[in-house]
Amino acid sequence: MSLDDCAEALREHDPDRFGICLLAPAEARPRLLTLYALNLELARAPLASTEPLIAEMRLQWWIERLEDIGAGKVQSHELLTPLAEAWGPRAAGFPVLAEARRRDAAREPLDGPEAVAAYVRDTAVPLARFAAEAMGWEAAGGFAPPDPRGVFGKRRKPDVAEVVDAQAEGVGLAHWLAALPALQGLGLGLWDASPEVLAGIAGKARAKLAEARAQRRFVPRRLAPVLFAGAGVRAALRAAPRGIEALAGAAPSEFRRRLALGAFALTHRWWI
Known part of the structure; x- marks a missing residue:
């Protein structure tokens, strides 16, 4: 997922935040686009399965990959690669966004x-x-x-x-x-x-x-x-x-x- 792919995903599924990215200064857009695209993926992750354990495993995968970025490990992934390029070690803080979605996996x-x-x-x-x-x-x-x-x-x-x-x-x-x-x-x-x-x-x-x-x-x-x-x-x-x-x-x-x-x-x- 390139920055253009992130923008397209937001345009289709989160148009308000897509508009925010358009109005942001050019130097801020890579960070905003990848952040909001990540948020979109994390919101979807626990909904991919009606089985709570599988849904939570999907969230855990994202948490571990974000921790890897924070540790400086190279990522080969359509979203995580541009995210790492835009945020670098600061992405180590992003698991908090995934942790907050754990309760969604339980469908309660x-x-x-x-x-x-x-x-x-x-x-x-x-x-x-x-x-x-x-x-x-x-x-x-x-x-x-x-x-x-x-x-x-x-x-x-x-x-x-x-x-x-x-x-x-x-x-x-x-x-x-x-x-x-x-x-x-x-x-x-x-x-x-x-x-x-x-x-x-x-x-x-x-x-x-x-x-x-x-x-x-x-x-x-x-x-x-x-x-x-x-x-x-x-x-x-x-x-x-x-x-x-x-x-x-x-x-x-x-x-x-x-x-x-x-x-x-x-x-x-x-x-x-």
Whole structure:
């Protein structure tokens, strides 16, 4: 899989992130394309078999290959080769993206809003941090652990990582809701998919998005593409309290996706 193959896979199966890659600076694209293509493969891996043991073995294979890249072992693989070229030893951190998918191998539904939020924090948030690194944030200081108090006890300004995390969790929750009709059929949705539970998940998403929006002035402009929410977030959050049937009809059209991407390209407004 060359970079062009990564782009084609994203264009077909993850169009929002494909659009993000198009808007990223040229020097960041190899890292973003391979990162998002890896995320796509890891999301698919536990769904390749209905047998939990086989599904987990597929994930374990990816974990071991990523560890090999981190150790400097040469890879001969359509995705892992360009990934190693783009990320080098930093790919040693990527197994966290695969570990978060282990529960998918068991095909067990989640138990309410808190469980969904925890799942999204384990999957979407690390991905967003790696994407921010791809945009050059690591070189500018990276994600240092936040200091809870400023000088002389004054309230500190938010760490960029907190804003990235909040936006990633809010967007991730909305995307999870949008995917719920399909997830239910795979056994990866909710034990209780009542409108009340869906409204609770949407409420958590709105709170995180509001948290990120309130702190947007602390985020460097160069990170805007990887914080862009895409076209479907508002529709999913509006539909959720009406139930799973409403979510099934809330997917944005290709026209709306392109319109949202075009508007973002002009304004760099990632917050909603």
